[in-house]
Amino acid sequence: MSGADDLFIEAVKPLVDAIGGELIAPERAGPDDVLLSWAGAEVAAVRLPHLSASLDxxxxxxxxxxxxPLAELDRKTKQQIVRGLETRGAFAMRHGVETVASALGVSRFTVYNYLNRSTNC
Incomplete structure (x- = not known):
């Protein structure tokens, strides 16, 4: 790997970390991994997390x-979090509402109310 390759990896690492992915050597990449090329050569691969792990x-x-802990936040902040998670598609996945409700220390009904409130505002 060249110095330029190292710079590329350094540049993409914050994004990979933000999504909960893992940088791996391109030769270890499986069919579900994303190969990253730089200057015409495969430099690394990203192993994406399972969707449930992404939400966690x-x-x-x-x-x-x-x-x-998110359960200790005030109601307004919890509503903002729910709106942000909705934008990111958290509630399209199975058990998304239950997972978020548990993390926020509220009921599923409350999460649904926050979701309805954000669409009615």
């Missing part, structure tokens, strides 16, 4: 960003 990763990142 996003919730963990939100917890770190807010500096406290």
């Amino acid at each position: 990763h996003i919730l963990g990142e939100l917890r770190r960003r807010h500096g406290m």
Whole structure:
């Protein structure tokens, strides 16, 4: 790997980390991995997380960003989180509402109310 390849990997690493992926050597890539090419050569591959792991990763990142368990946040902040997660497609996956409700320390009904409130505002 060249110095330019190292710079490329350094540049994409924050994105890979943000989605909960894993950078691997291109020769280890499987059919579901995404190969990354730079200057015409395969430099790395990204192993994407399972969707349920992605949601857990996003919730963990939100917890770190807010500096406290999500269940301890105020109602307005929880509503903002639900709107942001809806935008990212969290509720299109199976058990998404239950997973988010558990993390926020609210009921599924409350999450649905937050979702309805955001579409009616």
